[in-house]
Amino acid sequence: MSNSRLGKGLEALIRPQEDNENVGSLTIKIxxxxxxxxxxxxxxxxxxxxxxxxxxxxxxxxxxxxxxDKDGQYILIAGERRLRxxxxxxxxxxxxxxxxxxxxxxxxxxxxIENIQRENLNxxxxxxxxxxxxxxxxxxxxxxxKAVGKKRVTIANSLRLLKLPTEIKESIKNGKISAGxxxxxxxxxxxxSMKWLWQQIITKNLSVRSAxxxxxxxxxxxxxxxxxxxxxxxxxxxxxxxxxxxLGTKVKLSYSKGKGKIVVNYxxxxxxERIFTILTSSDQK
Numbered sequence: 001m002s003n004s005r006l007g008k009g010l011e012a013l014i015r016p017q018e019d020n021e022n023v024g025s026l027t028i029k030i031x032x033x034x035x036x037x038x039x040x041x042x043x044x045x046x047x048x049x050x051x052x053x054x055x056x057x058x059x060x061x062x063x064x065x066x067x068x069d070k071d072g073q074y075i076l077i078a079g080e081r082r083l084r085x086x087x088x089x090x091x092x093x094x095x096x097x098x099x100x101x102x103x104x105x106x107x108x109x110x111x112x113i114e115n116i117q118r119e120n121l122n123x124x125x126x127x128x129x130x131x132x133x134x135x136x137x138x139x140x141x142x143x144x145x146k147a148v149g150k151k152r153v154t155i156a157n158s159l160r161l162l163k164l165p166t167e168i169k170e171s172i173k174n175g176k177i178s179a180g181x182x183x184x185x186x187x188x189x190x191x192x193s194m195k196w197l198w199q200q201i202i203t204k205n206l207s208v209r210s211a212x213x214x215x216x217x218x219x220x221x222x223x224x225x226x227x228x229x230x231x232x233x234x235x236x237x238x239x240x241x242x243x244x245x246x247l248g249t250k251v252k253l254s255y256s257k258g259k260g261k262i263v264v265n266y267x268x269x270x271x272x273e274r275i276f277t278i279l280t281s282s283d284q285k
Contacts, residue, residue, distance in 0.1 A: 025064035025095045030087060033067060033074045033094075036111050052085040061086060064095035068107065074098065077110050105137035109147045123179035124172045127158045134159070157183065165191055168198050177201055180208035187215035200245055209271060210248025217250040247275055 065079025074096065076083060086094050101107045112129045121129070133139045133147070141159070145152040161172065161182045168185060171177050181201050188194045197218075201211050236253050243251040243262070250265040266272040 025097050027093050028067070028074060028096050028098075030083070030092055030094050032072070033065075033076055033083060033096075035080070036076050036107065049081060049085055049088070052081060053088045056082075056085050056089045056091070061091075061095055064097050066097045066099060066110075068101040069098055075101075075107065077101070077107060105133065105139065108133055108137060113148055122173050122175070123158070123161060123182070124169050127161045130155050130158055131162055160186055165194060165198075168194065171198070171202070178208060181206075181211050184208060184211035184215050187212070187219060189219075193218065204245065204248075206248055207274075209267075210274075213249040213265075213267065213271075214244055217244050220250070247278055249275060 061082055063079070063082070065082050066077040067074035068077060077099070079096075083094065101110065108129070112126075112133070130141075130144055133144050134141060139147070141155045142152050145155045148155075158179075161169065161179060164172075164182055164185060168177075168182065172179060172182050177198070181198075185194045185197050185201075188197050197211060197215060200206060200214065206214070233255070236255055240251055240253050243253070243264075247264060249267070249271065252263040252265075254260045254263075264275060266275055
Protein backbone atom coordinates (compact mmCIF):
# COMPACT_ATOMS: atom_id res chain seq x y z
CA MET A 1 0.00 0.00 0.00
CA SER A 2 1.56 3.32 -1.01
CA ASN A 3 2.17 5.92 1.67
CA SER A 4 -0.03 8.39 -0.21
CA ARG A 5 -3.04 6.22 0.64
CA LEU A 6 -2.19 5.53 4.26
CA GLY A 7 -3.95 7.23 7.15
CA LYS A 8 -6.58 8.87 4.94
CA GLY A 9 -9.39 6.44 5.64
CA LEU A 10 -11.79 4.68 3.31
CA GLU A 11 -13.44 7.88 2.15
CA ALA A 12 -10.23 8.84 0.35
CA LEU A 13 -9.86 5.34 -1.08
CA ILE A 14 -13.46 5.06 -2.29
CA ARG A 15 -13.78 8.55 -3.65
CA PRO A 16 -10.45 9.71 -5.12
CA GLN A 17 -10.45 13.47 -5.59
CA GLU A 18 -9.49 13.21 -9.25
CA ASP A 19 -12.51 11.02 -10.09
CA ASN A 20 -15.03 11.93 -7.41
CA GLU A 21 -18.05 12.38 -9.66
CA ASN A 22 -17.73 9.06 -11.52
CA VAL A 23 -17.58 6.73 -8.52
CA GLY A 24 -20.81 5.13 -7.28
CA SER A 25 -22.01 2.07 -5.43
CA LEU A 26 -23.27 -1.25 -6.79
CA THR A 27 -26.05 -3.48 -5.52
CA ILE A 28 -24.72 -6.96 -4.77
CA LYS A 29 -26.16 -10.18 -3.36
CA ILE A 30 -25.61 -10.58 0.37
CA UNK A 31 -25.00 -14.29 -0.19
CA UNK A 32 -21.88 -13.48 -2.21
CA UNK A 33 -20.26 -11.54 0.63
CA UNK A 34 -17.78 -13.36 2.86
CA UNK A 35 -16.43 -12.01 6.18
CA UNK A 36 -13.00 -10.45 6.45
CA UNK A 37 -10.92 -13.21 8.13
CA UNK A 38 -8.94 -10.52 9.95
CA UNK A 39 -11.88 -8.34 11.00
CA UNK A 40 -10.52 -6.31 13.95
CA UNK A 41 -13.91 -5.73 15.51
CA UNK A 42 -15.04 -8.73 17.57
CA UNK A 43 -17.84 -7.43 19.81
CA UNK A 44 -21.17 -5.96 18.76
CA UNK A 45 -23.75 -4.24 20.92
CA UNK A 46 -26.95 -6.28 20.51
CA UNK A 47 -29.28 -3.40 21.41
CA UNK A 48 -27.54 -1.03 18.98
CA UNK A 49 -27.70 -3.71 16.28
CA UNK A 50 -31.47 -4.09 16.77
CA UNK A 51 -31.87 -0.32 16.48
CA UNK A 52 -29.99 -0.45 13.18
CA UNK A 53 -32.25 -3.28 11.98
CA UNK A 54 -35.31 -1.16 12.73
CA UNK A 55 -33.76 1.80 10.88
CA UNK A 56 -32.95 -0.35 7.84
CA UNK A 57 -36.51 -1.69 7.73
CA UNK A 58 -37.81 1.86 7.84
CA UNK A 59 -35.40 3.73 5.55
CA UNK A 60 -33.09 1.17 3.99
CA UNK A 61 -29.27 1.29 4.02
CA UNK A 62 -28.15 4.88 3.48
CA UNK A 63 -24.38 4.26 3.57
CA UNK A 64 -23.05 1.45 1.34
CA UNK A 65 -20.70 -1.15 2.77
CA UNK A 66 -17.21 -1.54 1.28
CA UNK A 67 -15.93 -4.78 -0.26
CA UNK A 68 -13.24 -6.08 -2.57
CA ASP A 69 -13.84 -8.53 -5.42
CA LYS A 70 -12.17 -11.93 -5.13
CA ASP A 71 -12.97 -14.57 -7.74
CA GLY A 72 -16.61 -13.60 -8.05
CA GLN A 73 -17.14 -13.27 -4.32
CA TYR A 74 -16.80 -10.17 -2.21
CA ILE A 75 -14.69 -9.84 0.95
CA LEU A 76 -16.12 -7.38 3.44
CA ILE A 77 -13.84 -4.48 4.32
CA ALA A 78 -16.13 -2.05 6.12
CA GLY A 79 -19.73 -2.19 7.30
CA GLU A 80 -20.09 -5.44 9.22
CA ARG A 81 -22.80 -3.99 11.48
CA ARG A 82 -24.78 -2.88 8.42
CA LEU A 83 -24.34 -6.30 6.81
CA ARG A 84 -25.42 -8.16 9.95
CA UNK A 85 -28.42 -5.88 10.39
CA UNK A 86 -29.37 -6.27 6.72
CA UNK A 87 -29.39 -10.07 7.11
CA UNK A 88 -31.57 -9.83 10.22
CA UNK A 89 -33.90 -7.44 8.39
CA UNK A 90 -34.31 -10.04 5.66
CA UNK A 91 -32.60 -8.19 2.82
CA UNK A 92 -31.10 -10.20 -0.04
CA UNK A 93 -29.21 -7.34 -1.69
CA UNK A 94 -27.10 -4.51 -0.28
CA UNK A 95 -25.44 -1.40 -1.75
CA UNK A 96 -21.64 -1.59 -1.74
CA UNK A 97 -18.51 0.17 -2.92
CA UNK A 98 -16.18 -2.30 -4.64
CA UNK A 99 -12.51 -1.31 -4.40
CA UNK A 100 -9.22 -2.91 -5.34
CA UNK A 101 -7.01 -4.37 -2.62
CA UNK A 102 -3.41 -5.42 -3.21
CA UNK A 103 -3.03 -8.05 -0.48
CA UNK A 104 -4.24 -9.24 2.94
CA UNK A 105 -2.14 -6.63 4.75
CA UNK A 106 -3.83 -3.81 2.85
CA UNK A 107 -7.23 -5.41 3.50
CA UNK A 108 -6.46 -5.48 7.21
CA UNK A 109 -5.25 -1.88 7.18
CA UNK A 110 -8.45 -0.69 5.53
CA UNK A 111 -10.69 -2.55 7.97
CA UNK A 112 -8.68 -1.23 10.91
CA ILE A 113 -8.75 2.35 9.64
CA GLU A 114 -12.50 2.24 9.10
CA ASN A 115 -13.22 0.86 12.58
CA ILE A 116 -10.87 3.27 14.34
CA GLN A 117 -12.26 6.30 12.52
CA ARG A 118 -15.78 5.26 13.48
CA GLU A 119 -14.61 4.62 17.07
CA ASN A 120 -16.12 1.12 16.99
CA LEU A 121 -13.18 -0.81 18.42
CA ASN A 122 -12.52 -1.32 22.11
CA UNK A 123 -8.94 -0.90 23.32
CA UNK A 124 -8.09 -4.61 23.23
CA UNK A 125 -9.50 -5.13 19.73
CA UNK A 126 -7.40 -2.19 18.59
CA UNK A 127 -4.26 -3.61 20.23
CA UNK A 128 -4.87 -7.05 18.72
CA UNK A 129 -5.33 -5.51 15.27
CA UNK A 130 -2.06 -3.56 15.58
CA UNK A 131 -0.32 -6.76 16.67
CA UNK A 132 -1.69 -8.62 13.66
CA UNK A 133 -0.39 -5.96 11.28
CA UNK A 134 2.94 -5.94 13.10
CA UNK A 135 3.57 -9.68 13.48
CA UNK A 136 1.54 -11.48 10.81
CA UNK A 137 2.00 -8.95 8.03
CA UNK A 138 5.44 -7.69 9.08
CA UNK A 139 4.58 -3.99 9.30
CA UNK A 140 6.71 -1.90 11.65
CA UNK A 141 5.09 0.14 14.42
CA UNK A 142 6.00 3.27 12.46
CA UNK A 143 4.23 1.97 9.33
CA UNK A 144 1.17 0.93 11.35
CA UNK A 145 1.08 4.40 12.94
CA LYS A 146 1.10 6.04 9.51
CA ALA A 147 -1.62 3.68 8.27
CA VAL A 148 -4.06 4.67 11.01
CA GLY A 149 -2.96 8.28 11.37
CA LYS A 150 -1.60 7.98 14.91
CA LYS A 151 1.75 8.49 16.64
CA ARG A 152 4.11 5.54 16.97
CA VAL A 153 4.11 5.86 20.78
CA THR A 154 0.32 5.43 20.72
CA ILE A 155 0.73 2.14 18.86
CA ALA A 156 3.46 1.03 21.29
CA ASN A 157 1.29 1.84 24.33
CA SER A 158 -1.63 -0.01 22.80
CA LEU A 159 0.48 -3.11 22.13
CA ARG A 160 1.64 -3.14 25.77
CA LEU A 161 -1.91 -4.02 26.82
CA LEU A 162 -1.44 -7.46 25.26
CA LYS A 163 1.01 -8.27 28.09
CA LEU A 164 -1.83 -8.21 30.64
CA PRO A 165 -3.24 -11.47 32.07
CA THR A 166 -6.15 -12.88 30.08
CA GLU A 167 -8.91 -12.03 32.57
CA ILE A 168 -7.74 -8.42 32.77
CA LYS A 169 -7.72 -8.11 28.97
CA GLU A 170 -11.27 -9.47 28.92
CA SER A 171 -12.40 -6.87 31.47
CA ILE A 172 -11.07 -4.13 29.16
CA LYS A 173 -12.94 -5.69 26.24
CA ASN A 174 -16.12 -5.78 28.30
CA GLY A 175 -15.74 -2.19 29.45
CA LYS A 176 -15.33 -3.03 33.14
CA ILE A 177 -12.04 -1.14 33.23
CA SER A 178 -10.40 1.26 30.78
CA ALA A 179 -7.18 1.06 28.79
CA GLY A 180 -5.78 3.65 31.22
CA UNK A 181 -6.46 1.25 34.07
CA UNK A 182 -4.71 -1.45 32.07
CA UNK A 183 -1.58 0.66 31.67
CA UNK A 184 -1.60 1.40 35.40
CA UNK A 185 -1.85 -2.33 36.13
CA UNK A 186 1.19 -2.97 33.91
CA UNK A 187 3.25 -0.87 36.32
CA UNK A 188 2.90 -3.70 38.86
CA UNK A 189 5.24 -6.00 36.83
CA UNK A 190 4.25 -9.42 38.28
CA UNK A 191 1.06 -11.29 37.35
CA UNK A 192 0.09 -11.67 41.01
CA SER A 193 0.41 -7.95 41.77
CA MET A 194 -1.38 -7.07 38.51
CA LYS A 195 -4.36 -9.20 39.51
CA TRP A 196 -4.34 -7.66 42.98
CA LEU A 197 -4.55 -4.11 41.62
CA TRP A 198 -7.16 -5.17 39.07
CA GLN A 199 -9.40 -6.44 41.88
CA GLN A 200 -8.86 -3.20 43.79
CA ILE A 201 -9.91 -1.17 40.75
CA ILE A 202 -13.10 -3.18 40.25
CA THR A 203 -14.22 -3.56 43.87
CA LYS A 204 -13.46 0.04 44.85
CA ASN A 205 -14.24 1.65 41.48
CA LEU A 206 -10.84 3.34 41.42
CA SER A 207 -10.07 6.06 38.90
CA VAL A 208 -7.08 5.70 36.58
CA ARG A 209 -5.20 8.29 38.65
CA SER A 210 -5.83 6.35 41.86
CA ALA A 211 -4.71 3.11 40.25
CA UNK A 212 -1.53 4.79 38.98
CA UNK A 213 -0.82 6.19 42.45
CA UNK A 214 -1.22 2.78 44.07
CA UNK A 215 1.01 1.16 41.45
CA UNK A 216 3.65 3.85 41.95
CA UNK A 217 3.56 3.42 45.70
CA UNK A 218 3.86 -0.36 45.48
CA UNK A 219 6.77 -0.06 43.05
CA UNK A 220 8.57 2.40 45.32
CA UNK A 221 7.94 0.19 48.34
CA UNK A 222 9.46 -2.79 46.58
CA UNK A 223 12.54 -0.77 45.66
CA UNK A 224 12.88 0.65 49.17
CA UNK A 225 12.54 -2.82 50.68
CA UNK A 226 15.48 -4.05 48.63
CA UNK A 227 17.61 -1.06 49.68
CA UNK A 228 16.73 -1.10 53.36
CA UNK A 229 17.76 -3.76 55.86
CA UNK A 230 15.63 -2.27 58.64
CA UNK A 231 12.85 -4.61 59.75
CA UNK A 232 9.36 -3.12 59.29
CA UNK A 233 6.60 -3.82 61.81
CA UNK A 234 4.17 -6.08 59.87
CA UNK A 235 1.17 -4.48 61.60
CA UNK A 236 2.31 -1.02 60.52
CA UNK A 237 2.80 -2.29 56.97
CA UNK A 238 -0.71 -3.76 56.98
CA UNK A 239 -2.21 -0.43 58.09
CA UNK A 240 -0.25 1.38 55.39
CA UNK A 241 -1.55 -1.00 52.72
CA UNK A 242 -5.14 -0.49 53.87
CA UNK A 243 -4.78 3.30 53.73
CA UNK A 244 -3.12 3.15 50.29
CA UNK A 245 -5.99 1.05 48.94
CA UNK A 246 -8.63 3.28 50.54
CA LEU A 247 -7.12 6.60 49.42
CA GLY A 248 -5.53 5.56 46.13
CA THR A 249 -2.27 7.34 46.86
CA LYS A 250 1.04 7.00 48.70
CA VAL A 251 0.69 6.85 52.50
CA LYS A 252 3.54 6.61 55.02
CA LEU A 253 3.07 5.68 58.68
CA SER A 254 5.62 6.22 61.42
CA TYR A 255 5.20 5.04 64.99
CA SER A 256 7.27 5.17 68.14
CA LYS A 257 6.29 4.75 71.79
CA GLY A 258 2.57 5.28 71.32
CA LYS A 259 2.74 8.23 68.94
CA GLY A 260 3.59 8.95 65.33
CA LYS A 261 2.29 10.51 62.13
CA ILE A 262 0.47 9.69 58.90
CA VAL A 263 1.77 11.30 55.70
CA VAL A 264 -0.66 11.29 52.76
CA ASN A 265 0.75 12.30 49.36
CA TYR A 266 -1.21 14.00 46.59
CA UNK A 267 -0.01 14.96 43.11
CA UNK A 268 -2.36 17.70 41.92
CA UNK A 269 -5.17 19.99 43.12
CA UNK A 270 -7.72 17.52 41.75
CA UNK A 271 -5.98 14.69 43.56
CA UNK A 272 -6.10 16.69 46.82
CA GLU A 273 -9.83 17.33 46.43
CA ARG A 274 -10.43 13.64 45.72
CA ILE A 275 -8.55 12.52 48.84
CA PHE A 276 -10.15 15.24 50.97
CA THR A 277 -13.60 14.09 49.86
CA ILE A 278 -12.78 10.50 50.80
CA LEU A 279 -11.53 11.54 54.25
CA THR A 280 -14.51 13.75 55.02
CA SER A 281 -17.33 11.73 53.45
CA SER A 282 -17.88 9.33 56.37
CA ASP A 283 -20.89 9.95 58.59
CA GLN A 284 -19.87 11.92 61.63
CA LYS A 285 -21.43 10.81 64.92
